Amino acid sequence: MEIIDIKDALKAAKPQLKKLYDLLQEAxxxxxxxxxxxxxxxxxxxxxxxxxxxxxxxPIVSGIDAPIIARGRITKKSNGRYKINESHYLTCGSMxxxxxxxxxxxxxxxxxxxxxxxxxxxxxxxxxxxxxQGLLARVRKYDSLFQ
Numbered sequence: 001m002e003i004i005d006i007k008d009a010l011k012a013a014k015p016q017l018k019k020l021y022d023l024l025q026e027a028x029x030x031x032x033x034x035x036x037x038x039x040x041x042x043x044x045x046x047x048x049x050x051x052x053x054x055x056x057x058x059p060i061v062s063g064i065d066a067p068i069i070a071r072g073r074i075t076k077k078s079n080g081r082y083k084i085n086e087s088h089y090l091t092c093g094s095m096x097x098x099x100x101x102x103x104x105x106x107x108x109x110x111x112x113x114x115x116x117x118x119x120x121x122x123x124x125x126x127x128x129x130x131x132x133q134g135l136l137a138r139v140r141k142y143d144s145l146f147q
Contacts, residue, residue, distance in 0.1 A: 010061050017058060024051040059095070059142060063112065066140035074098075074135045082115070082122055084137050090115045090122065098124055099136040110138075 024047050031044040070088035077083060082090045090096065094115040102109050113125045115132075124130055 007064055010064055014061065017054070017061065021051065021054050021058065024048075024054065060112065062142050063095070063140050066142050068138045069141045071138040072136070074132045074137050076133050080121070082132055084139060088139060090132075092117050092122075095139070095142065096124075097138045097140070098127070098130075100127060100130065 027044065027047045028051060031040055036044065070084045072085045074082050074084055074090070084090065084096075092115060095112070096115060097110045097112050099108050100111045101107070111126070113127070115122050116125055117123075118128075122132060124132060124135070
């Protein structure tokens with residue numbers, strides 16, 4: 001199977017994933033403790049767990065074919081904030097892709113991650129010891145399919 005086939009399949013699945021997500025949200029909002037049976041409450045709990053997992057994976061699925069809106073080297077401004085190019089600032093929770101050398105096979109690859117803040121500075125989640133300054137990064141415009 002080719003990468004393009006998987007990308008196409010995920011893109012085609014988006015409407016069904018959105019429908020399932022909406023049903024899970026509706027179930028979470030509509031099943032009340034007062035009128036629910038023990039089985040209903042168990043299902044409500046399971047639905048909540050599935051929805052929680054969906055909230056983790058759906059942005060990844062959404063980003064597979066999202067357009068790139070910023071690309072460049074990360075630089076640190078005098079105010080301590082990081083940016084890509086002149087207009088795209090990075091803050092806690094910013095989803096970015098960075099070009100990282102993979103220690104496993106000594107090759108560069110794009111890694112999807114996010115920016116967080118700790119001990120007075122920002123860092124790349126999963127790569128806390130890799131300095132952000134100078135990294136080649138890009139930002140995608142995610143659709144609001146699962147928000």
